[in-house]
Amino acid sequence: MSDFKTIINAYKDKPGGIIEAYHALQREYNYIPEDAIRVAAETFRVSPAQAYGVATFYSYLKVGPRGRYIIRICESAPCHVAGAAEVVSALESQLGIKMGETTADSKFTLEFAECVGQCQGTPVITINSTPYVGVSAQTIPEILQGCR
Amino acid sequence: MAEEMRIVLRNYGKIDPLNIDEYINAGGYKSLEKARAMSQPELIEEVKNSGLRGRGGAGFNCGQKWSFSYGIDSEQKFVVCNADEGEPGTYKDRIIMENDPQSLLEGMAICGYAIGSDKGYIYCRGEYPYVVEILNKAISQAKEKGVLKDFDIEVRMGAGAYVCGEESALIESIEGKRGEPRYKPPFPPVSGLWGKPTIVNNVETFANLPVILEKGAEWYAGIGAPAYPGTKVMTLTGDINNRIFIEVPTDTTIRQVIYGFGGGIAGGKKFKAVQIGGTSGGFIPEALLDTQIDFNSMAAIGATLGSGAVFVMDETRDIVDVIEKVTKFFEHESCGKCTPCREGTKRMHEMLKHFKAGQGNAKEMGRLKKLGAVMSVACLCGLGQAAPAPVLTTLEHFQADYFNKFC
Ligand SMILES: Cc1cc2nc3c(=O)[nH]c(=O)nc-3n(C[C@H](O)[C@H](O)[C@H](O)COP(=O)(O)O)c2cc1C
Numbered sequence: 001m002s003d004f005k006t007i008i009n010a011y012k013d014k015p016g017g018i019i020e021a022y023h024a025l026q027r028e029y030n031y032i033p034e035d036a037i038r039v040a041a042e043t044f045r046v047s048p049a050q051a052y053g054v055a056t057f058y059s060y061l062k063v064g065p066r067g068r069y070i071i072r073i074c075e076s077a078p079c080h081v082a083g084a085a086e087v088v089s090a091l092e093s094q095l096g097i098k099m100g101e102t103t104a105d106s107k108f109t110l111e112f113a114e115c116v117g118q119c120q121g122t123p124v125i126t127i128n129s130t131p132y133v134g135v136s137a138q139t140i141p142e143i144l145q146g147c148r
Numbered sequence: 149m150a151e152e153m154r155i156v157l158r159n160y161g162k163i164d165p166l167n168i169d170e171y172i173n174a175g176g177y178k179s180l181e182k183a184r185a186m187s188q189p190e191l192i193e194e195v196k197n198s199g200l201r202g203r204g205g206a207g208f209n210c211g212q213k214w215s216f217s218y219g220i221d222s223e224q225k226f227v228v229c230n231a232d233e234g235e236p237g238t239y240k241d242r243i244i245m246e247n248d249p250q251s252l253l254e255g256m257a258i259c260g261y262a263i264g265s266d267k268g269y270i271y272c273r274g275e276y277p278y279v280v281e282i283l284n285k286a287i288s289q290a291k292e293k294g295v296l297k298d299f300d301i302e303v304r305m306g307a308g309a310y311v312c313g314e315e316s317a318l319i320e321s322i323e324g325k326r327g328e329p330r331y332k333p334p335f336p337p338v339s340g341l342w343g344k345p346t347i348v349n350n351v352e353t354f355a356n357l358p359v360i361l362e363k364g365a366e367w368y369a370g371i372g373a374p375a376y377p378g379t380k381v382m383t384l385t386g387d388i389n390n391r392i393f394i395e396v397p398t399d400t401t402i403r404q405v406i407y408g409f410g411g412g413i414a415g416g417k418k419f420k421a422v423q424i425g426g427t428s429g430g431f432i433p434e435a436l437l438d439t440q441i442d443f444n445s446m447a448a449i450g451a452t453l454g455s456g457a458v459f460v461m462d463e464t465r466d467i468v469d470v471i472e473k474v475t476k477f478f479e480h481e482s483c484g485k486c487t488p489c490r491e492g493t494k495r496m497h498e499m500l501k502h503f504k505a506g507q508g509n510a511k512e513m514g515r516l517k518k519l520g521a522v523m524s525v526a527c528l529c530g531l532g533q534a535a536p537a538p539v540l541t542t543l544e545h546f547q548a549d550y551f552n553k554f555c
């Protein structure tokens with residue numbers, strides 16, 4: 001608990017800083033722990049419902065656990081025509097999970113994303129926000145190996 | 149062949165973006181000084197006369213927008229840079245910020261002086277944490293040099309909501325709320341961030357300003373199409389040989405963009421369609437490729453310039469398959485505040501799934517048209533209003549692809 005407080009408190013004087021605080025929590029935990037929402041609500045003097053409402057509105061924020069490596073696959077039209085679906089199948093079969101799921105060892109989470117702004121190299125995935133461009137079923141194993 | 153003209157990307161590849169001295173040596177911050185030597189109305193008039201219109205999609209005259217905020221007496225005003233860049237196929241603002249962040253800061257400070265604001269925010273999309281770092285470094289260098297004087301700039305991060313590119317939703321998000329668009333009026337220049345007069349401009353719009361001040365309104369107004377002068381940064385994606393970004397005068401035609409700069413269709417295939425302006429842009433057939441890319445010419449053919457994304461599809465692409473993804477995008481990104489969009493985007497996606505599965509029919513096609521027409525007038529914000537455009541333009545120009553999906 002004290003950890004959340006320290007992280008959240010760093011933003012308490014920023015007007016509207018609750019989203020910045022959520023980003024900071026995610027940098028630490030990769031997700032927003034449920035209990036942190038209540039602390040954020042108190043710190044920014046909004047109701048828990050409002051704090052929860054903000055945390056669940058944004059697709060980049062996630063309440064509750066997910067893996068250490070969050071793999072997001074862009075499925076916007078330019079990535080779609082460049083073969084995003086094959087990248088999805090390759091990831092699903094190699095990790096043995098479906099999109100939206102986390103591996104049993106809590107290492108990987110697969111999520112869909114819309115355009116992540118690296119469209120010069122479609123199809124694109126990001127792993128913990130780092131973009132990988134021009135990926136294909138062939139290059140996936142090597143990329144996954146790089147995640148330790 | 150038509151040539152590139154680099155105004156906002158004038159320093160691309162020429163200076164170290166993380167070294168403010170190089171920006172200053174290249175003439176940087178002279179324009180801000182020049183602006184500050186003018187009276188505020190003089191400055192606003194100069195920007196107005198340049199004809200610069202917003203590069204974020206709506207195409208509003210920049211100087212005119214500023215004059216609304218300038219005219220209001222308020223102890224606090226804000227300058228907000230829209231760096232949310234959520235339009236699929238678009239990465240031009242990232243290129244500008246990664247390669248020349250000071251040019252954006254200078255543009256914002258010029259706006260700050262013009263309207264009488266000492267506080268700016270850059271709302272940068274959450275997908276660009278590395279850009280946030282660059283911006284923060286650039287800001288601290290500018291502060292150290294004292295070039296911004298009393299104008300403060302702070303970076304805030306978006307969190308993956310496309311609707312937050314809409315200016316009033318963006319403002320809600322900076323205020324730490326759910327990014328739902330506001331009812332308008334009042335518009336942000338009158339009542340924006342925390343109810344104060346707020347100018348929201350796009351990254352590319354701000355990056356134009358130092359050059360306009362340096363070379364003069366008349367010079368700028370003479371470039372490209374008279375009704376939407378200057379240049380536009382375009383990003384080329386899809387079935388095109390050169391997947392690159394370019395900056396071209398606004399009287400360049402779509403054909404020149406695709407065949408000149410883009411090098412034509414990949415793999416020796418034939419052209420089928422191009423969607424310009426991002427996911428909410430209309431689909432354009434071969435017959436309309438000689439249209440100029442400027443705002444008005446594009447509007448005249450029922451398309452948009454939008455963000456400047458150019459998404460090309462070759463003859464092998466199934467339009468219904470692409471549109472199904474497009475409607476999925478809008479269902480996902482609708483904020484849910486108003487019914488025509490919350491419900492409409494869902495139904496549209498549902499119908500497109502039917503078509504994609506080969507279960508379409510004439511009656512459903514009629515419904516799709518009607519729903520699109522209703523949404524474009526009944527939705528609260530630009531997201532819902534523009535969502536039907538790709539569907540309606542493909543129903544007009546690429547009907548055969550829908551007929552192929554009849555059961
Ligand atoms: C759904 C939606 C998304 C938008 N996304 C962006 C965006 O990512 N970047 C942007 O600059 N403008 C975006 N806009 C337009 C803004 O509302 C606004 O018009 C613009 O930031 C004004 O700046 P400008 O006058 O310099 O173009 C969007 C509008 C809508 C309706």
Ligand code: SF4
Pocket residue numbers: 311328329481482483484485486487489490527528529530531532533
């Ligand atoms: S049109 Fe869509 S995105 Fe805009 S306010 Fe309505 S529900 Fe929200």
Ligand code: FES
Pocket residue numbers: 074075076077078079114115116117118119122123124236237238
């Ligand atoms: S469309 Fe996939 S990164 Fe832009």
